[in-house]
Amino acid sequence: MARAWVYADNVDTDVIIPARYLTTTDAKELAAHALEDLDPQFALSVKPGDVIVAGHNFGCGSSREHAPIALRGAGVGAVVASSFARIFFRNAINTGLPIVTCPDAAESIKDGNEIEVDLAGGEVRDVTQSLTFAAEPLPEFVMGLVSAGGLVPWVRARAAVAGQGEVAATGPRGGVAS
Numbered sequence: 001m002a003r004a005w006v007y008a009d010n011v012d013t014d015v016i017i018p019a020r021y022l023t024t025t026d027a028k029e030l031a032a033h034a035l036e037d038l039d040p041q042f043a044l045s046v047k048p049g050d051v052i053v054a055g056h057n058f059g060c061g062s063s064r065e066h067a068p069i070a071l072r073g074a075g076v077g078a079v080v081a082s083s084f085a086r087i088f089f090r091n092a093i094n095t096g097l098p099i100v101t102c103p104d105a106a107e108s109i110k111d112g113n114e115i116e117v118d119l120a121g122g123e124v125r126d127v128t129q130s131l132t133f134a135a136e137p138l139p140e141f142v143m144g145l146v147s148a149g150g151l152v153p154w155v156r157a158r159a160a161v162a163g164q165g166e167v168a169a170t171g172p173r174g175g176v177a178s
Helices: 027-031 066-073 086-095 103-108 140-148 151-161 165-169
Strands: 002-006 051-054 078-081 099-101 114-118 123-126 131-134
Touching (some): 027 066, 051 103, 066 086, 078 103, 078 114, 086 099, 086 151, 103 123, 140 151
Parallel strands (some): 002 051, 051 078
Antiparallel strands (some): 002 114, 114 123, 123 131
């Protein structure tokens, strides 16, 4: 069972991971500072699989990929929100952070409630309040990216299956695409 960490509207990327920590892309180092300016206890108390539940426009602000990397590094199992900033939505998928758009769940779930997120089934369950919410399911292709751990692991796995090995790690003109 996952604990819900509930936040309001407009949680921006500068709050998710403050700019002073952008000198690294190490997930564990970023995780140690996730949400520290909004909720100093989050990084100290979050458990693997816990879920962030937020209002509208989660992840607004700058386009930094550090924000979903920090949350994933902290062990966040998913983010459920009324809506997501478009660039955060894409960055979350690219880095393998599961995200679920579900306004009813975001309005009803209370901080600390025990919840379950069924990505494939498109449901969010608040076990504490015995409520089930229909969420917008992610397309099958997007689910594949998230399940693989993000875009880069997905491409590498497909290349390996096709017998191309590390060839997929190079760009179209032979340059390294890391």
